[in-house]
Amino acid sequence: MRSFVKTTVRKITSILIVALFCSVFFSACMGKKGEQAEEKTVTLQPLTGIVVMPTVIAEKAVDSVRKGASTSDRVAGFVDGVIGAELGKNNKVHIVTEGQLDALLTDAAGGRLAQMKALGAKLNSNAVLEVTVTRFHERDGSDLSVNSPASAAFEMVLTHVDTGMVLWAASFDETQEALSSNLLSLGKAKSRGFKWITVEDLVRQGLKERLADCPYLQE
16 A cells, blocks of 8 residues: 555656646746747838828818818828928938929829839938828817817828838827726826817827837937
């Protein structure tokens, strides 16, 4: 009986040792894979320059029904102005206005990518940044109280003109919420002074954050 117990104990001990070894081994392997994943970096395409196109306002993006609402042209001008203020000192960025775009593409033929190539060739750039505003609704109210808050959405796409490949893309979509509706937004509410902001402020913040995140726009 004692012999049987000893044999059983040995077997159980051996099984536990093997299990412990396997656990340590697989943990080490997973750790190495995790380290390799963390060390992996995205290779950026070399760019000679980036052309920033005039902002496009999608159909029905602007709430033109509300009294005092912005027009599409005013919204486009506002967004272009914010982008210009953020990227104007970047030497590899070429910000193009509507008038300049028409002048540069007078002899350009073909589709969208062909026009991008033609534009890039004239400005020594091989990438184009496009911005499209899909919603721009002003708040209905004041800093302290609103019937409806500011709401905005836009998309940004950076395209490599030689290949047509999208190098980077980002989007923004937010309707300001009351802090009581989302306690997780405490940090954002604090940065906004715990008040209802305008749609211009909302879009300006969104643009600055997205542009700062683009690796191709870092000087």
